[in-house]
Amino acid sequence: MGFEFRKIKYAPGPGSLVTAAFIGPGTVTVCTLAGVNYGLELLWTLALSVIATVILQEMAARLGLVYKKGLASIIREQFQKPLSRYLAIGLVIMAVVFGNAAYQAGNITGGAMGAELIFELPLIPSYGFAINIFSLMIGLLSGVFLYAGNYKLVERVMMVLVVIMSISFITAAFMTRPSLTDLMRGFSPTLSGDNMLTIVALIGTTVVPYNLFLHSALVADRWSRPENLKSVRLDTIVSIILGGLISLAILITAAASQAQEVNSAKDLALSLTPMYGHAAKYMIAIGLFAAGITSAMTAPLAAAFVVCGCFGWPQHVKSAPMRITMGLILLTGLALASLGIRPVELITFAQLTNGILLPLVTGYILYLVNQYSILGKHKNKWRHNILGFSIWIITLILGSRSVLKVLEDWI
Structure with a gap:
């Protein structure tokens, strides 16, 4: 199954799970707020985010392919000194596990919002919970x-849901008939x-730290030889560009x-109905539901890979620790x-952990992909390092700003 593309046999792989992971309700909400508040002027930010994501995910996937282990396992094995090992493992587990729990709540709540736009069901009160x-x-x-516990099944389900998301959101965008001139200005x-702060949020919701752990582990499981690197890269590029098109x-x-205030994709769907009819609402609703359920599947999977990789436990999805x-x-x-916590508040907490983790993980990856003992002839070339170091500087600045912003809001 697949087709020839410049002598590379392409068939969708783990990259579809990466797309499914970063196009969640948080991404839908952030992109919605960016469009409502700033029109098309921040399209360039999403384009930059996609480029950064492709570069980082390729490095993580290359580590998984050549070393045949996920990123969490590689960090545990390569940092031998007790202090550096425990610090690395502790920060990674804390940020990924707590961040993914918050993301998971936002994923579930966001997906439910999409379903509620089409079907109305009352909340069930139970012991103080709704x-x-x-x-x-x-x-x-x-x-x-x-x-x-079947990766093939999960991949196929993800591919179907990603296609549904693509059709839903891209159809909704075409229905609005944007001006080509305005689109070009947006880049x-x-x-x-x-x-x-919106620029920080757009980049932060696209370049997701836990995707780096997820992708490297899935590639290590899916492909067995370094000779598959071209296929891995093609799968990564195609999948992430598709995710970028959905965000755009x-x-x-x-x-x-033309609504005065839109705080979520649900509000967006309702505001578009008077101008573009109920079809626009249904497109947003279906896309939001698909985004919620795809991210609800990938967040627990990524957290499990991180925890099991850090402690050296079995990483097969059917294993008890996973x-x-x-x-x-x-x-x-x-x-x-x-608990009735607003999705925006949950996403804010997740952004705090992202802000801490992203520059840290980017730094770890840059160190690892430059080690000949790990990657041999597949280690970073100078052009990879220029791009990677530039992204690290950006993630450090953006991560610091997002942490400070969240702390300001809490104080």
Whole structure:
């Protein structure tokens, strides 16, 4: 299955899970707010984010392919001194596990919002919790697919849902008939004090730290030889560009909204109905539901790979440590979603952990991909290092700003 592309046989692989992971309700919400508040002027930010994501994910995938282990396992094995090892493992586990639990709650809540736009079901009060039937459905579906322990099945489900997301959001964008001139202007970089935090959010929701762990582990499991590097790279590029197109479509759709205030994709869908009819609402609703359920499946999987890799436990999805970790993340996400905490607040907490983790993981990756003992002839070339170091500087600045912003809001 696949087709020839410049003598490289292309068939969708783990890259589809990376796309499914970063196009979640958080991305939908951030892109919506960017479009509503700034029109098309931040399209360039998404283009930059996609380029940075491709570069970092390629490095992580290359490590997984050549070393035949996931990023968490590589960090545990390569940092031999007790202080550096425990510090690295501790920070990674803390940020990924707590961040993914918060993301999971936002994923479940966001997916439920999409379903609520089409079907209305009352909340079920129970012991102080407000249980949402759609949230339970998303949690159960995610658990069933992950518990089945079949990567091929998960990949196929993800591919179908990513296609649904693509069709939904890109169709909605076409329905708004954006001006080609305005679209081209949006790719000219503009910076100001007003849009800086939105720029940080757009990059932060695309370059997701836990995707680096997820991708490297899945590549190590899927491909067995370094000779498959071209296929790995093609899968990475195609998948992430598709994810970028989805994000661009959401922002373009939101820019067409004439609502005074839009705080979520649900508000966007309702605001577009008077101008473009109920079809626009259904496109956003279906896309939001698909985004929620795909991310609800990948967040527990990524957290499990990190925990098991850091402690040297088996990383097969059917192993007890993997299943226990995935179950804990799923249950924590469902519990937080039932507390009535607004998705924006959950996403804010996740951004705090992202801000801490992203420059740290980027630094680790840059160190590892330059080690001949790990990658041999596949280690970074000078041009890779220039691009990688530039991205590290950007992630350090953006991570610091996002942490300071969250702390300011809390104080």
